[in-house]
């Protein structure tokens with residue numbers, strides 16, 4: 575199968591809803607299963623809902639290197655294409671995740687989450703972190719690249735800067751996607767599918783604009799068409 579350009583964030587604890595979403599996008603989008611679904615249904619639920627679809631396991635590990643490496647090994651039997659760690663866990667932690675993930679059979683791609691798309695500069699300064707967010711994203715992206723990750727998660731607004739920082743080989747995965755006119759919700763650094771792709775996104779992650787649509791399949795197809 576061609577690696578999907580679109581992953582749908584199946585953020586629900588309702589297994590029947592997750593199964594309906596998986597069926598609606600089967601064949602042209604992957605499934606991102608994160609803490610809400612995983613906490614309710616665990617590895618067995620991930621395997622059952624995913625079936626033969628590509629899985630992006632988004633548990634955003636953030637701990638000491640030894641613990642993160644163990645969590646990555648424990649995730650391997652779910653056979654995700656991708657898993658996430660927080661870049662702010664540091665270079666050693668990311669390197670430990672990469673080493674464990676690449677030893678899996680098949681190997682798993684590690685994505686480092688830079689600055690959450692729900693944070694703006696005001697939030698970052700209240701956390702005592704450097705602003706503007708663009709600078710913090712660039713710094714974390716460089717650190718993650720040094721640690722050997724396979725890709726980065728950043729907002730659509732930082733894609734060009736991150737690409738210039740890390741070069742062509744890393745996969746840039748972009749949430750904070752909102753079709754024109756849709757509700758931003760808690761996303762503070764967002765853009766449309768077309769703008770994210772024009773800026774150089776490799777993979778788009780979309781949740782509520784699809785999962786809360788009256789017809790999730792049609793909503794996902796429209797986003798896939800806009801992304802080209």
Ligand SMILES: O=C(O)c1cc(=O)[nH]c(=O)n1[C@@H]1O[C@H](COP(=O)(O)O)[C@@H](O)[C@H]1O
Nearest residue numbers: 583687689690691727749750779780781782
């Ligand atoms: O790692 C992620 O996927 C992620 C990183 C980030 O900075 N922002 C972000 O929104 N996400 C995830 O992307 C999805 C976005 O969902 P919607 O806002 O509903 O489209 C959620 O599952 C988030 O957990």
